[in-house]
Amino acid sequence: MKIHTVSGYESVGANMTAVEVDGEVVICDVGADVERVVEADAPFETLSTETAIASGLVPDDGDLFARREDVVAIVVGHAHLDHCLGVAKLAGAYDCPIYATPYTARVLDRLIEEDVEAAHNDVRELELGGRTRLSPHVDLEFVNVTHSIPGAALTVLHTPDGAVAYSLDFKLDPAPTLGRPTDESRLREIADEGIAAYVADCTRVDEPGRTGSEREAATQLRNVLDTAYRENRAVVLSTFSSHIARLANVLDANDGRRRVAFLGWSLRQYTDPARDLGLVDLSNVEVHGEKGDVAARLREADPAEWLFVVTGHQGEPNAVLTELADRTLPLALDERDRVILASSTIPTPINRASRDALERALRDRGVRVDGGVHVHGHALRQDHRDMLALLDATHVLPAHAGAEKQGTLAALARERGYVVGETVHPSQNGRVVDLDS
Ligand SMILES: [Zn+2]
Structure with missing residues (x-):
């Protein structure tokens, strides 16, 4: 068995791994470097594959392409x-x-449909808990x-x-x-049959403890909205557009107290499929759409009657919150208005700088910013110890981060007797880890 560590092994982002057994290859994930996509001069969907690879927006899959x-x-x-x-x-x-x-298939369908490359692949749905022959x-x-x-x-192969x-x-x-807990009993059964290789998400392995439950975020949201609503000022909240559980918790915390508008392209992109699959009830969202028209429509409204849920918590250029901070939208934020950032900063230098700039721009104008109303989506160090013990794989490959975090995961593996270079394999982009040698 060989594991191709194509991309996502030197930083957080643009994940792509391939598993090769007896000459057959299965690709796991084909991501993009989202912060570069956001900073790029042209819209991602208009770029050719060659340009996207050359600009480092998507993984360089040359070695796999040669044997497609x-x-x-x-x-x-x-x-x-x-x-x-x-x-x-x-x-x-x-x-x-x-x-x-x-859900993933529906998001993929949209991404493929909007893209100039118009990939022809058949997108097949497999339910959680399902199994199919590749x-x-x-x-x-x-x-x-x-x-x-x-x-x-x-993903289990x-x-x-x-x-x-x-x-x-x-x-x-x-x-x-939203959804069920991690299916640890099924993972235990698979482990009992024998896991040859475990490719581990180590995005936040450097942080101690265990990740809290989304239930804690729901409580935080209710508290912060209770406080914010005491004053008759505009309240703007931004979180990950794809975090459907969080958005549902925002609507629950609002509890009909304010009218709700969802503003921004990516909110639409992710919430439409969730609504269609019955994962979230958006019937109380009165205004749902892209920023320009919607903001213009809301200009005459009393901001104190509304909860504006918007894109842009990382300070991304062109997102709604960034434009609210820069006053380039018809809606304007004033002193004592409140912005709730229900997210953490994605741990990369560009994101940290953009988020700092956003918070500074808001605070300079007297806007009150409640940051970090959030519980992470990634396992922390103790969760990783539990997962390593549960899966008990023969080989471990740390992924989704650079050398430092891979090293931290490797150290946890060593606690369990793994040996670096023999059974735990930190890697780099574009390498092939041969588990038979
Ligand atoms: Zn993720």
């Missing part, structure tokens, strides 16, 4: 863009289907895991050389507010 006849499937574990946006550029070169859970030798199973988006799967468990991304939330 061997690729039997592309599997996408969840619909975060660092795991799925690259599909729109790269999948078309492979003559194989794409597998995803229903080739005569390889089966795919999606095991339910908790994360921060609906339909997140731990059942091969003649043992199972591969690909955990990008997961947390262990015992009481999620």
Whole structure:
């Protein structure tokens, strides 16, 4: 068995891994470097595959492309863009289907449809808990895991050389507010049969403890809205557009006290499929759409009657919150208005700088900013210890971060007797880890 660590092994983002068994290859995730996509001069969907690769927006899959006849499937574990946006550029070169859970598949359909490359691959839905045949030798199973988006799967490939468990991304939330807890009993069964390789999401392995439950975020949201609503001022809240559980918790915390508007392109992109699948009730959202028209429509409204849920909590250029801070939208924020950032900063230098600039611009104008109303979607160090023990894989490959975090995960593996270079394999982009040698 060989694991191709194509991308996502030097920083957080643009994930792509491939598993090779007996000459057959299954690709797990084809993401994009989201912050570069946001900063790029031209809209991502208008770029050619060659330009997207050359600009470092999507993984450089040259080595796999050279042997594309061997690729039997592309599997996408969840619909975060660092795991799925690259599909729109790269999948078309492979003559194989794409597998995803229903929510992820619907997000993928939109991304592919809007993209100039118009990939032709068949997007096939597999439910959480489902299993299907990818080739005569390889089966795919999606095991339910908790994360921060609906339909997140731990991808398991059942091969003649043992199972591969690909955990990008997961947390262990015992009481999620949407969906079921991580299916630890099924993972234990698979582990009992034998897991040859575990590809581990180590995005936040450097942080001690365990990740809290989304239920804690729900309580925080209610408290912060209670405080914010005491004054008759505008309240603007921004969170991850794909965090459907969080958005549902925002609506619950609002509890009909204010009228609700959702503003911004990516909110639409992610909430429409969730509503269509019955994952969230948006019937109380009165205004739902893209920023220009909607903001103009709301200009005459009394801001104190509304809860504005908007895009832009990372300070992304062109997002609604950034334009509210810069006063380039018809709606304006004034002194004593309140902005709630129901998110953390994605841990990369560009994001940290953009988020700092956003908060500074708001505070300079006297806007009150409540930051960090949030519980993470990624496992922390103790969760990783639990997962390593649960899966008990023969080989471990840390992924979804650079050398430092991979080293931290490798150190946790060493506590369990793994040996660096023999059974735990930190890697870099574009490498092949041969587990047979
Ligand atoms: Zn994710």
